[in-house]
Amino acid sequence: xxxxxxxxxxxxxxxxxxxxxxxxxxxxxxxxxxxxxxxxxxxxxxxxxxxxxxxxxxxxxxxxxxxxxxxxxxxxxxxxxxxxxxxxxxxxxxxxxxxxxxxxxxxxxxxxxxxxxxxxxxxxxxxxxxxxxxxxxxxxxxxxxxxxxxxxxxxxxxxxxxxxxxxxxxxxxxxxxxxxxxxxxxxxxxxxxxxxxxxxxxxxxxxxxxxxxxxxxxxxxxxxxxxxxxxxxxxxxxxxxxxxxxxxxxxxxx
Amino acid sequence: xxxxxxxxxxxxxxxxxxxxxxxxxxxxxxxxxxxxxxxxxxxxxxxxxxxxxxxxxxxxxxxxxxxxxxxxxxxxxxxxxxxxxxxxxxxxxxxxxxxxxxxxxxxxxxxxxxxxxxxxxxxxxxxxxxxxxxxxxxxxxxxxxxxxxxxxxxxxxxxxxxxxxxxxxxxxxxxxxxxxxxxxxxxxxxxxxxxxxxxxxxxxxxxxxxxxxxxxxxxxxxxxxxxxxxxxxxxxxxxxxxxxxxxxxxxxxx
DNA sequence: ACGCATTTGTTCGTATGTATT
DNA sequence: TAATACATACGAACAAATGCG
Numbered sequence: 001x002x003x004x005x006x007x008x009x010x011x012x013x014x015x016x017x018x019x020x021x022x023x024x025x026x027x028x029x030x031x032x033x034x035x036x037x038x039x040x041x042x043x044x045x046x047x048x049x050x051x052x053x054x055x056x057x058x059x060x061x062x063x064x065x066x067x068x069x070x071x072x073x074x075x076x077x078x079x080x081x082x083x084x085x086x087x088x089x090x091x092x093x094x095x096x097x098x099x100x101x102x103x104x105x106x107x108x109x110x111x112x113x114x115x116x117x118x119x120x121x122x123x124x125x126x127x128x129x130x131x132x133x134x135x136x137x138x139x140x141x142x143x144x145x146x147x148x149x150x151x152x153x154x155x156x157x158x159x160x161x162x163x164x165x166x167x168x169x170x171x172x173x174x175x176x177x178x179x180x181x182x183x184x185x186x187x188x189x190x191x192x193x194x195x196x197x198x199x200x201x202x203x204x205x206x207x208x209x210x211x212x213x214x215x216x217x218x219x220x221x222x223x224x225x226x227x228x229x230x231x232x233x234x235x236x237x238x239x240x241x242x243x244x245x246x247x248x249x250x251x252x253x254x
Numbered sequence: 255x256x257x258x259x260x261x262x263x264x265x266x267x268x269x270x271x272x273x274x275x276x277x278x279x280x281x282x283x284x285x286x287x288x289x290x291x292x293x294x295x296x297x298x299x300x301x302x303x304x305x306x307x308x309x310x311x312x313x314x315x316x317x318x319x320x321x322x323x324x325x326x327x328x329x330x331x332x333x334x335x336x337x338x339x340x341x342x343x344x345x346x347x348x349x350x351x352x353x354x355x356x357x358x359x360x361x362x363x364x365x366x367x368x369x370x371x372x373x374x375x376x377x378x379x380x381x382x383x384x385x386x387x388x389x390x391x392x393x394x395x396x397x398x399x400x401x402x403x404x405x406x407x408x409x410x411x412x413x414x415x416x417x418x419x420x421x422x423x424x425x426x427x428x429x430x431x432x433x434x435x436x437x438x439x440x441x442x443x444x445x446x447x448x449x450x451x452x453x454x455x456x457x458x459x460x461x462x463x464x465x466x467x468x469x470x471x472x473x474x475x476x477x478x479x480x481x482x483x484x485x486x487x488x489x490x491x492x493x494x495x496x497x498x499x500x501x502x503x504x505x506x507x508x
Numbered sequence: 509a510c511g512c513a514t515t516t517g518t519t520c521g522t523a524t525g526t527a528t529t
Numbered sequence: 530t531a532a533t534a535c536a537t538a539c540g541a542a543c544a545a546a547t548g549c550g
Binding site: 225249254 | 322323324347348350447448449450451452453454455456457471472473474475479496498501502503504505506507508
Binding site: 044045046060074075076077078079080 | 536
């Protein structure tokens with residue numbers, strides 16, 4: 001047993017992290033920096049292993065976790081891709097509203113408003129903005145096509161931080177075809193990775209009732225959503241009112 | 255192109271399954287058969303590898319998936335355990351109701367009813383029972399302790415298949431301390447692994463309003479839950495009405 | 509208090525299978 | 530057919546946590 005070898009008692013408390021976790025952080029940093037765009041391939045596992053100086057298996061484990069979190073998508077034979085809100089399968093990934101009968105039918109959109117303004121105190125707090133900083137407010141309806149015409153089901157009221165969303169206009173929203181989150185990725189380099197929702201039952205107020213074509217006082221689902229990017233900072237605050245007469249919010253527990 | 259070599263065009267669709275998936279199925283079968291009880295250790299990875307005649311790494315990957323699904327729980331240095339609804343951390347795992355301020359405070363229970371009867375058609379259908387088969391209905395309130403006394407927040411109305419829950423009585427529910435799902439595990443060998451919920455906003459009816467101490471017509475969250483066991487058969491149908499004035503349903507999207 | 513055995517956690521390496529281009 | 534990429538499987542070694550003697 002070597003006698004004079006101790007030295008270097010590492011703090012061990014905050015210092016330690018498994019290699020694959022460190023690799024995972026590096027991958028996330030590259031994603032946050034925009035080095036790899038949503039929908040595109042990232043370098044192969046062997047390439048990344050070489051870049052980081054670790055084995056392929058270690059890179060693999062890091063990617064495994066990111067794939068489990070829906071940040072990356074693996075495709076055998078093709079490569080590993082940055083997840084996007086564009087693909088059919090993950091489109092409207094965050095929308096849990098389902099028709100009571102059958103699958104997730106397609107929804108129409110109707111833009112009501114899009115304006116730039118100072119963020120209200122509460123919004124600023126949740127989006128981690130400095131008081132008085134700019135924000136963009138968007139309001140819209142989602143409607144289901146029915147024999148008799150379009151029936152409104154969702155009234156969304158959302159807030160975005162002004163800086164990254166500079167240039168977001170009603171016109172741009174109006175002309176965009178496809179999911180809004182896809183627009184955010186493509187035009188403003190903001191990709192939503194995860195979100196937290198607070199759900200309650202509320203009574204429809206005057207304006208809301210009119211927009212959703214229900215009687216005032218009708219019970220509605222209030223869904224307050226805070227969405228986060230790669231670096232886990234909040235980038236969207238959204239409040240949706242769902243009319244749940246023939247739709248429901250679907251959730252899976254495990 | 256070889257001419258006379260075709261033969262054996264395997265369906266290729268259902269036939270193939272990776273080794274670790276097969277191991278996973280075998281583990282689930284043992285769990286469903288009650289070979290290992292909730293809260294107890296399962297054999298070590300090397301032991302299982304020997305039993306199934308595969309490498310430790312293959313067993314590991316199977317266990318990894320079951321751990322990700324909250325079926326098993328790994329504890330370094332101790333072993334791998336069968337998940338239970340008993341531990342502090344996973345207690346009320348399926349209850350997403352949170353006070354608007356602060357963490358998940360403790361809730362009081364008040365049993366309203368527990369009776370055996372033929373399952374109504376709709377219940378029988380969802381629980382995959384034969385028409386007219388026995389079922390157990392349980393009704394209860396969950397209440398939050400407040401300075402002025404207990405305030406009702408949840409009204410649960412649930413249905414269980416009669417056969418596995420033979421012997422479930424009001425008395426047994428009454429005297430039980432701890433989560434109901436834990437009682438089901440311990441006394442009836444039924445462990446809930448996952449659940450599907452349908453959520454809507456409804457207006458309080460007469461009886462419900464009285465039970466929850468709100469005015470009739472008050473918007474309530476209706477949470478319809480179908481719970482499943484290891485073998486993925488439905489074993490509980492529950493309809494909860496949540497009063498969301500100072501609580502909300504919390505959900506995480508990713 | 510110390511060391512040892514057990515068990516899961518991490519890391520590497522290698523070989524082979526399967527999907528895609 | 531060949532090259533590339535991810536997927537599966539095995540083996541080995543060491544680290545870290547736990548429990549016991």
